[in-house]
Amino acid sequence: MLxxxxxxxLAGLRVLREVAERGTFTAAAHSLGxxxxxxxxxxxxxxxxxxxxxFDRFPGGVRPTGAGRALLRHAVAALDALEAAxxxxxxxxxxxGRVRLGxxxxxxxxxxxxxxxxxxxxxxxxxxxTREGSTPALVRALRSGTLDLALLTSRPPHRSPDTDDPPLHxxxxxxxxLALAVAAGSRFAEHGTADVEDIAxxxxxxxPGSTDEPLLGVWPGLPGRPRVAHTARDWLxxxxxxxxxxxxxxxxxxLLPVIPRGVRFVDVTGVAEEVRRIxxxxxxxxxxAPAAALVNALRRRAADLAD
Numbered sequence: 001m002l003x004x005x006x007x008x009x010l011a012g013l014r015v016l017r018e019v020a021e022r023g024t025f026t027a028a029a030h031s032l033g034x035x036x037x038x039x040x041x042x043x044x045x046x047x048x049x050x051x052x053x054x055f056d057r058f059p060g061g062v063r064p065t066g067a068g069r070a071l072l073r074h075a076v077a078a079l080d081a082l083e084a085a086x087x088x089x090x091x092x093x094x095x096x097g098r099v100r101l102g103x104x105x106x107x108x109x110x111x112x113x114x115x116x117x118x119x120x121x122x123x124x125x126x127x128x129x130t131r132e133g134s135t136p137a138l139v140r141a142l143r144s145g146t147l148d149l150a151l152l153t154s155r156p157p158h159r160s161p162d163t164d165d166p167p168l169h170x171x172x173x174x175x176x177x178l179a180l181a182v183a184a185g186s187r188f189a190e191h192g193t194a195d196v197e198d199i200a201x202x203x204x205x206x207x208p209g210s211t212d213e214p215l216l217g218v219w220p221g222l223p224g225r226p227r228v229a230h231t232a233r234d235w236l237x238x239x240x241x242x243x244x245x246x247x248x249x250x251x252x253x254x255l256l257p258v259i260p261r262g263v264r265f266v267d268v269t270g271v272a273e274e275v276r277r278i279x280x281x282x283x284x285x286x287x288x289a290p291a292a293a294l295v296n297a298l299r300r301r302a303a304d305l306a307d
Contacts, residue, residue: 007049010082013075015042016054020072021144023136024061046071069143069164076145098127099291102138103151106235106251107278109258110305111151111173115297124297126290135161142168142283148291150281151298158277171280171295173302174254178274179265180219181242181251188248189264196223196270203229203247205238217249220274239263252276254305278302 018028019039029036047054054068064072103112112130119125133141139161141147151173152161160168180194188194199219204226206217217238218226229247232238236258238249243262253265268274280298287295 008046009042010079012042012046012049013079015039016046016068016072016075017079017144017146019043019055019062020064020068021137021140021146023063023140027061064143064164066165072144080145097290098129099288099294100146100148101128101130101150101294102133102141102147103130104135104138104153105132105233106255107151107153108132109236110254111278111298111301114301114304115294118297118300119293124293126293128290128294139168139281142281148282148288149294152279152281154277154279156275158279161279161281166284169282169284172277173280173298174278174306176252176254176276176278176305178219178250178268178276179253180268181239181249181259181263182266183242183245184262184264185245186264188266191266193267193269196268199248199268200224201227203227205230205232205241205247205249207231207233207238219250219268219271221271236260250274254278 015028015032015034018032019025022028022031025036025039025043028034029039032039034042043054050067050071052067052071053065054071055062056065101112108130116128119128131141131147135152138147138150138152142150143162143164154161158172160170162168180188180199182188182194188199196219200223204218206226206228208216208231217232218228230238230241232241235251235255239251239255240260241247242249243260251259251265256265259265280295282291
């Protein structure tokens with residue numbers, strides 16, 4: 001039987017949005033409480049109704065095609081409109097003042113918390129919701145319309161976080177360099193520097209990273225194979241382990257305001273500086289007034305950290 005756009009269902013659009021954000025059918029099924037086969041059937045029905053392939057499959061998951069991205073934009077608009085109608089009918093205050101912000105782990109402690117505090121002090125009260133995530137997950141959430149803004153970190157040559165259309169708007173907020181976090185009583189803290197050859201054999205505290213940096217917390221380009229003694233995703237956990245003398249880890253000096261007692265940051269010598277940049281990323285287009293207020297607060301906090 002022939003199908004057309006009239007056969008597209010709300011359930012199918014919700015599945016489309018979830019698959020685009022999660023990056024795999026399995027993750028989307030888990031999030032929605034569906035079986036993977038149910039997600040696959042919904043996607044097959046959508047592709048039959050639209051007459052287009054909506055996702056490209058690759059070993060790590062799926063990525064929307066051009067047709068998939070086009071349908072996703074309309075799906076997000078339609079689902080947002082229905083959710084707004086539901087709130088209105090239930091007498092719930094409109095969510096147009098809501099801003100959804102995603103951020104990489106270290107940004108929560110040094111940028112996000114202080115920016116939200118500044119907004120409260122100024123009497124500006126956009127309803128901000130936040131979530132922590134990896135760069136790929138946050139970019140997918142931006143593209144799928146479930147985030148408005150994202151704080152991402154990049155390294156030279158600072159390419160765009162994805163190559164999809166339309167290009168993402170990337171605003172550099174803060175440039176910093178990596179340092180080595182060591183225990184206050186260590187010989188590195190006493191000297192104030194650490195040679196890259198000397199730190200190669202140290203026990204490292206690291207977490208899973210990205211394609212560019214497979215181990216977050218290990219000095220990039222470290223000679224030899226690092227000895228990872230402890231794994232942790234959270235930066236403050238890593239720093240507390242450093243304070244306990246359990247190992248060393250890389251960190252940005254931007255974390256100085258929140259480091260625990262017993263930790264010192266030292267420069268690594270014998271190797272080129274490792275520069276990192278914090279970027280504020282969004283879809284192209286004019287920001288809402290609440291989002292613009294949050295952006296301004298983040299800019300001011302980044303400027304404070306740069307001083």
